[in-house]
Amino acid sequence: MPFEVKKIIEKLDIKKSTGLDGVGPKILKHCGDTITTCIASIINNSISSGIFPDTLKTASVMQIFKSGMKDLAENYRPISILPTISKIYERHIASQLQDYFSSTNIQMYYIRPNQDSENNIHVRYL
Numbered sequence: 327m328p329f330e331v332k333k334i335i336e337k338l339d340i341k342k343s344t345g346l347d348g349v350g351p352k353i354l355k356h357c358g359d360t361i362t363t364c365i366a367s368i369i370n371n372s373i374s375s376g377i378f379p380d381t382l383k384t385a386s387v388m389q390i391f392k393s394g395m396k397d398l399a400e401n402y403r404p405i406s407i408l409p410t411i412s413k414i415y416e417r418h419i420a421s422q423l424q425d426y427f428s429s430t431n432i433q434m435y436y437i438r439p440n441q442d443s444e445n446n447i448h449v450r451y452l
Contacts, residue, residue, distance in 0.1 A: 327418075328366040332358055334417045335365075338410065345409035346386050354410055369415050382412040 335351075335358045344350030354361060372378055385406035394401040 327370060328362045330418060330421065331366045331369065331414060332362045334414050334421075335362065338413075342410075343407045345407050345412070346384050347381065347409040347411070349410055351410050354414075365411060365414060368411070369418055372415070373419075378415075382409050382415060384409070 335354050338351035338355060340350075340352040340355060342351055354365075368379070385408045387404050387406050389402040390405050392401050392403055
């Protein structure tokens with residue numbers, strides 16, 4: 327599993343914001359080899375216990391201007407800045423689920439970029 331976590335860390339965009347934990351993608355990429363085993367251990371313990379750490383659930387919510395008049399609230403959309411380790415955890419779980427569904431007779435469609443919403447959430451048993 328540390329290898330899988332390392333691959334996820336290598337794909338992180340260092341231009342993305344840092345969450346409330348202060349550990350950004352740039353730091354994790356720089357410390358990748360050293361910290362990979364620790365992050366993998368956190369993820370394994372979390373999966374085994376069925377508990378997602380509270381510190382990884384905390385996000386900073388910011389408003390991003392879309393277009394129009396800047397003084398109107400409806401011209402903004404919220405974004406959540408999650409801890410980078412939370413993103414690594416999420417990508418690892420998504421990868422595991424994808425592998426599982428690929429190896430079974432279950433076809434699962436989920437939200438994918440550039441896909442019609444009618445096709446995004448669908449589970450079919452063969």
